[in-house]
Amino acid sequence: MRQLLFGSVLFGAALAGAGPYTGDKNEALAIVDKAIRAAGGEAQLAKLQSVAWKAKAVIQYGLEVGNFSGACSLWELDKWSYDGEFESKAVRGALSPQGLWLKSGEKVQEARPEMAASLGKLLYGLRAAQILLPLQDKSLTLARAGDAKVGERPAVIVKATHEAHGEMRFYFDKETGLPAKFETRVPLGVEKEEIVFECVFSDYKEADGLKRFTKIAFTLEFSSEKLSVEATVSDMKTDAKLEEKRFAKPD
Numbered sequence: 001m002r003q004l005l006f007g008s009v010l011f012g013a014a015l016a017g018a019g020p021y022t023g024d025k026n027e028a029l030a031i032v033d034k035a036i037r038a039a040g041g042e043a044q045l046a047k048l049q050s051v052a053w054k055a056k057a058v059i060q061y062g063l064e065v066g067n068f069s070g071a072c073s074l075w076e077l078d079k080w081s082y083d084g085e086f087e088s089k090a091v092r093g094a095l096s097p098q099g100l101w102l103k104s105g106e107k108v109q110e111a112r113p114e115m116a117a118s119l120g121k122l123l124y125g126l127r128a129a130q131i132l133l134p135l136q137d138k139s140l141t142l143a144r145a146g147d148a149k150v151g152e153r154p155a156v157i158v159k160a161t162h163e164a165h166g167e168m169r170f171y172f173d174k175e176t177g178l179p180a181k182f183e184t185r186v187p188l189g190v191e192k193e194e195i196v197f198e199c200v201f202s203d204y205k206e207a208d209g210l211k212r213f214t215k216i217a218f219t220l221e222f223s224s225e226k227l228s229v230e231a232t233v234s235d236m237k238t239d240a241k242l243e244e245k246r247f248a249k250p251d
Helices: 004-009 025-039 042-050 113-131
Strands: 050-061 064-075 079-086 089-096 099-104 107-110 138-148 152-164 166-173 181-187 193-207 210-222 227-239
Touching: 004 152, 025 042, 025 152, 025 166, 025 210, 042 050, 042 113, 050 079, 050 107, 064 113, 064 166, 099 113, 113 166, 113 181, 113 193, 138 166, 152 181
Parallel strands: none
Antiparallel strands: 050 064, 050 227, 064 079, 079 089, 089 099, 099 107, 138 152, 152 166, 166 181, 181 193, 193 210, 210 227
């Protein structure tokens, strides 16, 4: 279970308490439109449909701390893979609509379908916060859902309800307009314990006409243990040429 949790969390994302609705869909769409303009515009954001980057992460689960370094690939809203080292041991993982896998050393593990579905929701939320354009899709019902703070910075919340993934909340920095946090709830484990997943985006940098977050920090509590990840991403390549086999079960 611990290895599968490690495999699942490298793509980063989140839910904390938020206030009641205070606005309608038009207000929410205006917030999303502002974010799209702030990040570089629709044409530039469309290049994020396929992305490759390098990542370094510090992962803490309970009292255990480990370090990951390697490469990650993300394709559309539902495919993610990584290949690297965790505490000097080779690891590889993949998530797609076909399942979730982790290869550690020579051992390959496959997650239960319900866990893969839950983590697919988290991946969807992370990618929607990154690309932003999916938040305009008609498959989502949007509403402004109050104000909050992310750290010390004021933010506005957009609640998004997806026909398949359910409820998610996206926090946008009031000053910059850029995504500051994503949050949601997902069931995990044999008993389908509902967990709160919260992901914060920070340290935005501009490159190739895009403003991109370069740090991701997220936390969740599972079976009375806290999992936290602080990741730094670099060398991002947009419009990356990715093959389907990268997201299949590792050999």
